[in-house]
Amino acid sequence: MDINNFEEYFDPVILERGKDYYYENKVDHIIQDINGEYKAVITGSDVYSVTARLNSEREIDELTCDCPYDWTDHCKHKAAILYKIRDLIENNGIIKQQENPNGANTQKSLQVILSTVDKDELIRIICDLSDQYPEIEKAIQFRYSVDENEVSQCKTLVTECINKEKYKGFISWSKVGPAVKGAELALERAVQRLEGGFYNQAIDISLVVMPPIVKMIDFSDDSGYISPILNEATEIIKESAQKVSEVESEQRQEELFKKIIKEAKNKRYDGWSEWRHELLKAAVAFCGIKKLRSLLEKLLEQLLENEEPDNWSSDYEIEELKVLQLMLIERFDTEEKAEAFMESNIRFKTFREKAILRALEKEDFTKALQLCEDGIVLNSRLPGLVDMWKRYRYKTCEQMGDIENQKVLARELLMNNNSDFYPIYKGLFPPAEWEREKESLLNELESKDFSSVYRHIIESESETSRILRYCQNHKIEIMNLYEHIIEDYPYEVSELFSSYIEYLSKEAGDRKKYQGVCKVIRKYKKACGSESAKLLIDHLKSQYQRRPAFLEELNKIK
Template identity: 40%
Template sequence: MKTEISTSKKLIREYINQYKRRGFIEWRDVGQAVVGAEMILEKAHGKMIAGDTESAVLLCKAVLSIVVDMLQYCDDSSGIVGGLIEGSLEIMDESVSMGMYQLSDREQRKIFSAILKEAQNKRYDGWSDWSVKLLRICISFSNNPVLRAKLEEHLNSMLENLPDSSWSSDYHRKELKRLQLEMIERYDTEEKAQEFINANITYSTFREMAIASHMEAGEFSDVIKLCNEGEKLNKEYPGLVRSWKKYRFQACEALGDVEGQRKLALDLIYNGDFGYYSKLKGLYQPIEWSEVLGEILTTFEKQSSPSSVYLEIIKTENMKGKLLQYCERHLFSIEDLYPYLVEDYLEEVIELFKTLILTEAERASNRKQYKKVGYLIQRFQKVCGDIQAQKVINSLMQQYIKRPAFVDELGKLV
């Protein structure tokens, strides 16, 4: 086996070295440079099919040991090298899953040690997702108490040595904790898994698991408690806070807590989630809704910058007067909103389109920008008719007679 591995590594390197120029492999050469690695990976797949788990795993490891390092000296814009790495990990994982129970104790120890050693290699610094995938493969060996103890010891050591505070270390810590949970879920009781989740509830992934568990059990008060804690804990992360509020809304919905649903839906709407608008509207009687809607619109209208939710609301409610005001404040929006306005506000639509065209014409200074003005005129023509469009074209031709390129583009519209 040692000879096969060394021969395989030699083949992989031969192809790589053929296309290395001054220590680097250009994007166009990467596909040819990895032909040797692809051949070995194909051989590994054949070994897996034949039930030779050890050979399949060690051949994949040989590919990884060279190809991961290759990322340091090649342009992998096409993702070819990354795809090879993923392919190696998939074959390794499938080989272990298929052959685990046919392996002797000695073979299990050997393969486990090879994978664990590869996962610990410094080549995965900066590529933690791949080292985590290797560690996840090791979980399959954890029915063996000795190997499980080794993996647990390694995971604990990694967790202890992670820096205290950085986005990457927090992400890696969460992934390692997930591996610990997977091991417990696979080989221990459901109660032990729940204990682990509760012990790590500060991690959003585990909080979400706990919420799902309580939701399934109909324990909606516990869901609300977990969500409230999560909102306080993650107050600096708007995306997470929004997630906890959505779960809390579901719990309030299940409990029939109308007031709780109203408050949460309104909060979510103000924070950019239009999806809760129809839910909120359904929580009020029509006679009550008019006042609530007025308060919502007033709140949005006081904001310094326009909200997409505000626009969606006035479109949904077909508030043509407010849509016209919106277009007057945000001129470009007339291109999208004119279908709502043209029937009742044709003259205003004509004037807004004219203003937009004249504004863009004033800014235009090259052929590309002149064409953009021409496109706007064509839109204007479809909406407001040939006569109005011709008036604008004639006016622009006179105004910009000293810009022949612009006049030429306008002439194409006549």
């Protein structure tokens, strides 16, 4: 990734949000050290630390952020710091951290600064900030005061934060973080209660967090905040329910069971059934009490009756509900009954997988293989599941010590582009046999139009002549593979780079694409030297004199 064209590596929506952060001056306290590392604090719905390290070619070697976002490789905070860095570079901005004569960083952390302030001054600072930012006062009061009805207090806090961020009945993506702040604080309190052994309160607090947050899905542009809140709430409820079932009276268990079931039955979870299922899993903890188990079983049957068979989404719901039924059987009934239930629902992935694992545990390899073979036939139109059953088939042969069938199955998985099976397959052969087998394998893969597993093998084995042919058929790959062949084929590498750059230049028509061409030229310079790169740049300048933006980007290459 290059600082000049990092945009192409970001999701467009995330990129736009990062650009907004940059233009809104939310990239604070940015410092740069002598090694090309930039650090910044980015303030949005929360405060996050972001680090970017650039090398001498202005390529981004490292990019990290401590925010919880994990939907794609890069978050909006990373985009924001890169916009800031590029702006500073283009405008010759100089940002240097202060150093003492010994080279130590003299910039003090907030914790160090506050530790030197006396109590009265610290109180004054907090009160002043609270006047400026009322949410600080509310957070401090919630965290350190004791309310006689903390559940009601938590419910109020959650709804107030949500309502505050609504505009015309909707919450935009930039406001979702602040909107769920009350829920985050409430769940912090729930965790405290769980860790302190106050399991009832932990459940009650989590249950008042969930309804407003689930409703919020319908009127907000979520940016990855809502699901984690609901996931944490259900995890607290499940863990607390298990503890309650171990220490509380049947009466108290029944009270909490009914609360959880009442929430799970609510129509707000129609369409968001994953959290309904999690609540029902929590209720299983109380089903050592027969009448409670009977109530849960009846509810599961009712939910199953509402599903339509042979419908993809309904099949998912049916499987999840049947998994809950199995949980009850496994927890409170015999192993024979659990196995019979699995057999009756073997068409579902979860049950087939459990059955295979049980067969392997009992070393019933014949049954395990049959389950795998039947799964391959049953799910023939679902490549992901077919691959899964083939892997279990291999695992079965491995556990049996059947080397010959392992070889057959491992090769079959390789031919389906499962490159992780390459070292496994290679390990099945003695070194004297492997070279011949490798040639046979690569020749067959070549006939399959250079699959990705082929690329993985020739790179792993440093098959330079094959790597060269591969790059000649897939010119873009010279960017990634040149290091493997530059020593043996310097002229061919230069030709491949030049040809690829010529093609990209011809197709480029805007600054972003010109920057992409220049990124490849920088890689070419690194691979083949400054003189080769200079000759090519001069040629491009001559050929594209009427593209001033391209010429400008070419002139930036040092």
